[in-house]
Amino acid sequence: MQLESMYQEIILDHYRHPHHKGLREPFDAEVLHVNPTCGDEITLRVTLKDAGGEPAVADVSYDALGCSISQASASVMTDLVIGKPVSEAMEISAAFLELMHSRDAGEPDEDVLGDAVVFAGVAKYPARIKCALLGWMAWKDATAQALAGTAQALGSTAQAEMEQT
Amino acid sequence: MTLDVAAIRADFPILSRQVRGGNPLIYLDSGATAHKPLAVLDAEREFYLRHNAAAHRGAHLLGEEATDAYEHARSRIAAFIGADPGEIIFTRNATEAANLIAYSVSNAATGGPAGGPAAGTPAAGLAIGPDDEVLVTELEHHANLVPWQQLCQRTGARLRWFPATPDGRVDLTDIGDLVGERTRIVAVTHQSNVTGAIPPVARIAAAAHAVGAIVVVDAAQSVPHHPVAVADTGADFLFFSGHKMLAPTGIGVLWGRSELLGAMPPFITGGSMIEVVRMEGSTFLPPPQRFEAGVPAVAQAVGLAAACDYLDAVGMENVAEHERMLTGRAIEALTAVPGVRILGPLTTEDRGGAVAFEVDQVHPHDVGQVLDELGIAVRTGHHCAWPLHRALGVQASTRASFYLYNTPDEVDALADGIRTAQKFFGTP
Numbered sequence: 001m002q003l004e005s006m007y008q009e010i011i012l013d014h015y016r017h018p019h020h021k022g023l024r025e026p027f028d029a030e031v032l033h034v035n036p037t038c039g040d041e042i043t044l045r046v047t048l049k050d051a052g053g054e055p056a057v058a059d060v061s062y063d064a065l066g067c068s069i070s071q072a073s074a075s076v077m078t079d080l081v082i083g084k085p086v087s088e089a090m091e092i093s094a095a096f097l098e099l100m101h102s103r104d105a106g107e108p109d110e111d112v113l114g115d116a117v118v119f120a121g122v123a124k125y126p127a128r129i130k131c132a133l134l135g136w137m138a139w140k141d142a143t144a145q146a147l148a149g150t151a152q153a154l155g156s157t158a159q160a161e162m163e164q165t
Numbered sequence: 166m167t168l169d170v171a172a173i174r175a176d177f178p179i180l181s182r183q184v185r186g187g188n189p190l191i192y193l194d195s196g197a198t199a200h201k202p203l204a205v206l207d208a209e210r211e212f213y214l215r216h217n218a219a220a221h222r223g224a225h226l227l228g229e230e231a232t233d234a235y236e237h238a239r240s241r242i243a244a245f246i247g248a249d250p251g252e253i254i255f256t257r258n259a260t261e262a263a264n265l266i267a268y269s270v271s272n273a274a275t276g277g278p279a280g281g282p283a284a285g286t287p288a289a290g291l292a293i294g295p296d297d298e299v300l301v302t303e304l305e306h307h308a309n310l311v312p313w314q315q316l317c318q319r320t321g322a323r324l325r326w327f328p329a330t331p332d333g334r335v336d337l338t339d340i341g342d343l344v345g346e347r348t349r350i351v352a353v354t355h356q357s358n359v360t361g362a363i364p365p366v367a368r369i370a371a372a373a374h375a376v377g378a379i380v381v382v383d384a385a386q387s388v389p390h391h392p393v394a395v396a397d398t399g400a401d402f403l404f405f406s407g408h409k410m411l412a413p414t415g416i417g418v419l420w421g422r423s424e425l426l427g428a429m430p431p432f433i434t435g436g437s438m439i440e441v442v443r444m445e446g447s448t449f450l451p452p453p454q455r456f457e458a459g460v461p462a463v464a465q466a467v468g469l470a471a472a473c474d475y476l477d478a479v480g481m482e483n484v485a486e487h488e489r490m491l492t493g494r495a496i497e498a499l500t501a502v503p504g505v506r507i508l509g510p511l512t513t514e515d516r517g518g519a520v521a522f523e524v525d526q527v528h529p530h531d532v533g534q535v536l537d538e539l540g541i542a543v544r545t546g547h548h549c550a551w552p553l554h555r556a557l558g559v560q561a562s563t564r565a566s567f568y569l570y571n572t573p574d575e576v577d578a579l580a581d582g583i584r585t586a587q588k589f590f591g592t593p
Contacts, residue, residue: 002186003538003589012590038530038546039554039561065560067530068590131530 006121006128007068014072019079024061028146033138035130040066042074042134046142048086048150055086055147060139069119069128074135076115086143092116093136100129167483174570176202176475188540191575196358196386196519196566197544198408201468205411208471212464220461221437221454235463238470239453242418245473246403247394252426254419254453255466259385260308262404262419263352265456266381267312268432270350271319276430287428295321298347300378302364303329303556304357307549309383313352322349329556333360333509340372348378355387355398359550359564360509360557361492361519363387370399379425385409389476390517390568391485395420407465412472416465419456426452433458476569484569488518491567491576495520498580504592505583508557518567521548524583526592529563535586536563541579 027045034041042064049058060078064071077096081089095112100123102108108117122132174180177200182190192200212234218227220235236250243250256262274292277283282292293299299313303326317324325343328336335353344351351373356363370380382400387393389410395403402425407416421429431438431449435458440448449455476484493513499505504525510516524532533545544564547554554561565579 003535006534007589039551040530041560067528069530125534128530128534 006125008118008121010076010115010118011068011072014075015068018071018075020060020062020075020082021064022061023063024059027059027061028149029142031138031142031145033134033141035066035070035134037130038067040064040070040131040134042066042070042138044074044135044138044142046139046146048143048146051085055150057081057084057086057089057143060142062135062138064135066134067128067131069122069131070134073116073119073132074138076119077135077139080114080116081139086147089143090140093140096136097133099123100132168479168487168569170487170570170572173202173479174572176204177570178203180570184540184542185538186540188538191539191541191578193565193567193571193575193579194542194544195389195409195568195571196548196564198414199389199411199568200570201411201413202472202475204475205413205468205471209413209464209468212467217464220463222460231463234467235461238463238466241470241473242466243420245477246388246418246420247396248420249423251453252420252423254421254426254456255462256404256417256419256456257415257462258408258417259383259404259406260312260417262417263308263312263381263383265419265432266402266421266429267316269429269456271316272430272432273428274320288430291425291428293320293322293349295323296347297322297349298325298345299323300325300327300343300348300351300373302327302335302353304333304335304354304360304362304364304553305352305550306354306358306383306385307551308385309352309354309381310552313350323347327353329553331557332362332511333357333553333557334362334515335364335369337365337369340369344369344372344376344378346376348373348376350381351378352381352383355382355384355393355403356390356517356519357509357550357553358386358519358566359521359548359553359562361517362510363515363517365515367397367399374399386517386519390488392481401425407469407472410469410472411475412469413465416462416469418469421452423452426456429455431455431458435459437461479569487569488567489513491571491573492516492518492520494573494576495565495567495579498576499583502580502583502587504587508559508562519564520566521562521564523559523562524587524592527586527590529561531590532563532583532586535589536579536582539578539582539585541575541582543579 027047030045032043044062047059048055099108110117184190216230218231220231240250243253273288282289330336373380379401382403384403384405388405402421404419408414438458508521529545
């Protein structure tokens with residue numbers, strides 16, 4: 001069956017034993033994303049840290065209900081972004097988005113995407129692309145909010161210092 | 166079998182398609198949209214080939230023929246549901262029909278001077294406001310829910326609802342409290358697109374009429390599947406879509422009692438529905454034209470009339486009986502699969518041919534993917550009935566829906582396909 005090309009063993013493994021699942025504290029931002037077509041949802045938290053002057057992903061924690069593709073993709077995503085600088089993680093995210101829209105033509109770069117290359121088969125089933133992207137979109141949104149929050153925090157600290165002098 | 170299914174299937178060329186992996190198509194998604202028999206396709210094509218013109222406009226021969234075709238279609242559809250042609254409004258689909266009623270009511274509430282109801286006009290009687298209530302059910306398809314939510318938002322009226330029972334029927338326990346002197350509109354499904362439940366609409370309508378409320382019935386899943394005579398339903402409004410009853414997409418029907426339609430202000434305005442137009446203002450035609458702005462969808466209406474002919478030739482009683490047989494077989498086959506739970510009544514009593522189910526530890530998307538690979542088309546998700554799914558305690562479901570061209574073998578294939586999905590995902 002063609003199904004094996006989409007439902008690779010790695011995907012089924014992540015579905016049965018999702019990595020980094022659960023909601024943890026502390027966190028910098030939390031989002032709730034939903035797939036309106038099917039009701040799949042993910043609540044996702046991002047914690048950032050400072051890594052030599054630029055923000056990096058300290059933790060991604062989540063709670064989710066959904067199909068094997070959406071759950072496995074979120075799990076693989078957490079493996080790929082945790083510990084990386086945000087800028088690098090965003091590049092991986094862009095590469096994954098490109099893979100999803102590739103209709104399974106072209107060679108995914110395993111150096112950039114790691115385990116996420118196994119989702120190449122999903123691109124042949126357009127109805128499932130949103131499933132694979134749910135976790136990534138949630139992470140991007142939460143990270144953007146976390147960064148905006150950090151900027152606000154820095155801004156108000158500077159303001160307070162100015163007012164004191 | 167009461168139907169000659171093989172003969173019927175021969176009328177639907179798409180059913181002989183091969184799909185994934187060279188498998189024959191097993192189409193169990195007629196609840197989403199139905200296929201079209203050659204007679205419907207031919208009728209639509211014939212109109213374009215020989216009689217095409219803008220109806221109600223041309224003073225020339227083709228214009229006359231197009232107008233005749235359109236009005237003949239209106240009469241044909243009226244006869245199909247036991248109604249008067251003057252009470253049939255063509256819309257784009259059931260969803261638009263629901264919105265038509267809702268916007269007409271809020272236009273009645275705001276169409277007068279200073280943005281309130283125009284006192285003393287028939288429309289004023291339709292206006293609703295902050296002291297009023299609109300009553301729906303938890304089973305409703307979004308088309309018969311969201312427009313009423315929005316109506317309440319626009320007018321300040323309060324939305325209330327009958328809850329769902331655990332087996333996916335309308336819970337009438339609190340009907341005495343829910344239907345009261347503030348109730349102005351009661352909107353209810355004639356048949357659930359998820360659980361298949363057929364609520365006691367006539368009983369609900371009687372309670373509604375006792376307090377002077379109008380009754381709106383969503384017949385999108387009933388008119389295509391069993392005989393419906395509007396007089397028997399107790400409805401004041403009833404709507405359905407052509408594409409779910411073997412007709413083209415883009416044509417729907419709103420039936421309404423003539424005294425109500427006569428009082429209603431229009432929803433969509435423009436050409437065709439006007440009486441006199443000046444720059445300073447316009448007056449409108451009586452119904453049904455009042456609610457049919459723009460050049461009419463004649464070809465689609467002709468297709469819908471041909472669908473009525475096709476269905477009446479088969480016999481709606483026969484269609485219903487065939488579906489009852491398939492539904493009963495599906496309920497039996499699926500309950501025999503360990504780990505499968507049907508969301509809906511487990512009897513064919515007051516229950517139509519939508520069978521939604523969940524498979525333990527296998528998400529509907531994944532069930533649907535395996536079935537798709539086997540050539541079986543079902544729907545996965547919340548089927549535009551999200552609150553109903555929450556009420557039934559599930560995130561999403563897989564739904565098979567049957568029609569006159571489905572066979573018992575296809576039901577068996579569905580059950581086998583579910584077992585295949587369970588094996589693939591390694592669940593018992």
